[in-house]
Amino acid sequence: xxxxxxxxxxxxxxxxxxxxxxxxxxxxxxxxxxxxxxxxxxxxxxxxxxxxxxxxxxxxxxxxxxxxxxxxxxxxxxxxxxxxxxxxxxxxxxxxxxxxxxxxxxxxxxxxxxxxxxxxxxxxxxxxxxxxxxxxxxxxxxxxxxxxxxxxxxxxxxxxxxxxxxxxxxxxxxxxxxxxxxxxxxxxxxxxxxxxxxxxxxxxxxxxxxxxxxxxxxxxxxxxxxxxxxxxxxxxxxxx
Amino acid sequence: xxxxxxxxxxxxxxxxxxxxxxxxxxxxxxxxxxxxxxxxxxxxxxxxxxxxxxxxxxxxxxxxxxxxxxxxxxxxxxxxxxxxxxxxxxxxxxxxxxxxxxxxxxxxxxxxxxxxxxxxxxxxxxxxxxxxxxxxxxxxxxxxxxxxxxxxxxxxxxxxxxxxxxxxxxxxxxxxxxxxxxxxxxxxxxxxxxxxxxxxxxxxxxxxxxxxxxxxxxxxxxxxxxxxxxxxxxxxxxxxxxxxxxxxxxxxxxxxxxxxxxxxxxxxxxxxxxxxxxxxxxxxxxxxx
Numbered sequence: 249x250x251x252x253x254x255x256x257x258x259x260x261x262x263x264x265x266x267x268x269x270x271x272x273x274x275x276x277x278x279x280x281x282x283x284x285x286x287x288x289x290x291x292x293x294x295x296x297x298x299x300x301x302x303x304x305x306x307x308x309x310x311x312x313x314x315x316x317x318x319x320x321x322x323x324x325x326x327x328x329x330x331x332x333x334x335x336x337x338x339x340x341x342x343x344x345x346x347x348x349x350x351x352x353x354x355x356x357x358x359x360x361x362x363x364x365x366x367x368x369x370x371x372x373x374x375x376x377x378x379x380x381x382x383x384x385x386x387x388x389x390x391x392x393x394x395x396x397x398x399x400x401x402x403x404x405x406x407x408x409x410x411x412x413x414x415x416x417x418x419x420x421x422x423x424x425x426x427x428x429x430x431x432x433x434x435x436x437x438x439x440x441x442x443x444x445x446x447x448x449x450x451x452x453x454x455x456x457x458x459x460x461x462x463x464x465x466x467x468x469x470x471x472x473x474x475x476x477x478x479x480x481x482x483x484x485x486x487x488x
Numbered sequence: 489x490x491x492x493x494x495x496x497x498x499x500x501x502x503x504x505x506x507x508x509x510x511x512x513x514x515x516x517x518x519x520x521x522x523x524x525x526x527x528x529x530x531x532x533x534x535x536x537x538x539x540x541x542x543x544x545x546x547x548x549x550x551x552x553x554x555x556x557x558x559x560x561x562x563x564x565x566x567x568x569x570x571x572x573x574x575x576x577x578x579x580x581x582x583x584x585x586x587x588x589x590x591x592x593x594x595x596x597x598x599x600x601x602x603x604x605x606x607x608x609x610x611x612x613x614x615x616x617x618x619x620x621x622x623x624x625x626x627x628x629x630x631x632x633x634x635x636x637x638x639x640x641x642x643x644x645x646x647x648x649x650x651x652x653x654x655x656x657x658x659x660x661x662x663x664x665x666x667x668x669x670x671x672x673x674x675x676x677x678x679x680x681x682x683x684x685x686x687x688x689x690x691x692x693x694x695x696x697x698x699x700x701x702x703x704x705x706x707x708x709x710x711x712x713x714x715x716x717x718x719x720x721x722x723x724x725x726x727x728x729x730x731x732x733x734x735x736x737x738x739x740x741x742x743x744x745x746x747x748x749x750x751x752x753x754x755x756x757x758x759x760x761x762x763x764x765x766x767x768x769x770x771x772x773x774x775x776x777x
Contacts, residue, residue, distance in 0.1 A: 325672030337667040353653035
């Protein structure tokens with residue numbers, strides 16, 4: 249059986265610096281998988297390698313059996329992998345609604361493409377965005393901007409959602425609200441890969457986890473079975 | 489009184505032509521951060537294309553507009569794909585130097601092919617037709633057509649930029665190119681389409697310029713200057729502002745010409761400097777956050 253998204257023996261260099269070494273991860277439809285690790289462990293590099301922003305030195309990225317290694321980000325998104333980037337990356341010149349519609353634009357979809365993702369459905373998911381849809385995207389609070397970034401990614405009608413540090417800088421209640429919505433989407437068959445520094449949050453929302461340390465996977469397993477001490481060792485490279 | 493009104497009306501109509509020169513420049517700088525020094529020379533190239541079409545196929549310059557638009561759009565796409573795609577855009581300097589090089593190549597190639605004599609495209613009787621807009625105020629049909637074209641073109645460009653997915657992507661790229669690429673916008677494709685769109689505006693302005701007055705291989709920099717002044721007076725990122733900028737310079741030209749023929753262009757530049765002193769970011773600058 250082929251995995252939905254599979255990263256095989258991925259190695260990535262920035263010049264001479266080794267950012268990722270022999271990474272193997274996979275994710276299936278209907279699960280949340282967490283990639284945890286400290287700052288600089290290589291989590292964001294992994295997202296960049298999958299989405300084509302940083303071409304890997306060796307290894308491959310397979311999506312639904314297709315080889316996406318070295319593809320342009322725009323092709324990766326069109327194939328069905330959407331990214332909620334770190335720092336949200338909302339465009340100030342665009343209104344909230346236009347920022348959301350951008351997802352449909354980049355995926356090459358239109359009103360009549362028959363995508364299950366419509367503005368109505370987004371506004372059902374995040375009603376606050378409908379009230380503020382005419383405002384500039386960056387006039388909203390951090391949590392609301394994160395909702396825009398997630399909505400924009402959903403509008404590409406993805407099979408896999410890559411979320412880079414979505415809890416960063418947000419209040420715990422907002423984080424819970426965002427993850428509650430993601431859990432609902434996963435029940436409908438979406439695969440969500442979350443990249444988090446916040447270890448406990450990540451373990452509590454995911455079914456499986458990979459812990460990264462210095463560009464390598466130091467530990468992986470089922471989140472429910474995770475032994476906190478072992479994870480902390482794998483996270484920091486030593487006991488704390 | 490009539491003379492003041494006449495100056496304003498004739499100047500405004502002339503401003504429509506300046507605005508046409510400037511629309512493409514406003515787009516290319518606003519979106520792609522390319523300071524296209526060769527903008528005026530592109531306009532001149534189009535004028536010579538119109539000349540060749542008229543001499544070889546006998547095409548009336550206004551009839552040839554659709555054909556030239558298609559050719560220009562293709563040229564824009566190709567220029568971006570084979571040239572500007574490879575120019576690093578970390579800062580505006582490299583692309584400015586490339587455009588500077590293009591300018592030298594264009595001017596000298598045209599000089600080699602057509603000589604330095606002024607040329608003009610003849611549009612026939614329409615050039616001298618005029619109507620009485622107000623009592624004792626006559627306006628030429630051609631300047632009216634040019635002004636109307638500028639307004640229609642702005643309406644179309646506004647619709648493209650603010651009502652289509654392509655326009656949304658243009659604005660996103662212009663906000664932050666790196667972020668645009670990160671969320672999956674095909675930025676090279678957006679650049680090519682945008683450059684094609686810029687060349688469409690150049691095609692229209694080039695043919696109308698060639699019908700309105702004389703041109704030589706060296707006319708480009710003067711056109712570029714008018715275009716830059718219109719864009720800066722209007723404020724970056726505002727197409728209607730660009731039209732107003734064009735009108736301001738147009739009125740200054742006509743008013744200057746009333747005083748002395750040699751004062752015409754100088755008056756335009758003087759008004760530009762004055763406005764720059766009091767409104768350094770233009771009259772209708774896009775609000776920055």
